[in-house]
Amino acid sequence: VQVNHPNIWSFIKFLQGEENRFHHIYIQFTAGLGARPKQAETIAIQRRIDTLDKRYYDGAMNAMEYLGGLSFTVAKRKK
Structure with missing residues (x-):
């Protein structure tokens, strides 16, 4: 709420x-x-998130880079 x-x-x-x-x-x-059915844009965003997850949990990036990548990925784009 x-x-x-x-x-x-x-x-x-x-x-x-x-x-x-x-x-x-x-x-x-x-x-x-x-x-x-999922839209192509939704699938692409989910792939980016999955890639960030894998890189973070494999130790290829730190927490701030991970959060920055997530923020950039899900930020609203201006039309």
């Missing part, structure tokens, strides 16, 4: 929204609608 001072009512409202979203997805899947 992304508010400055959440209370029980905002939490309940959030849970109701999530339940509603899940119910809609459930109806769509039971009706035979499959998951949407």
Whole structure:
């Protein structure tokens, strides 16, 4: 719940929204609608993230380089 001072009512409202979203997805899947195919841009971004993960965990880059690479990868591009 992304508010400055959440209370029980905002939490309940959030849970109701999530339940509603899940119910809609459930109806769509039971009706035979499959998951949407990933877009080429999404696949490319995921590949970049996977490459950064591998390089970081192999010790080829430090934490700041890793975080900088992630930030650069997922930053919104101006159109």
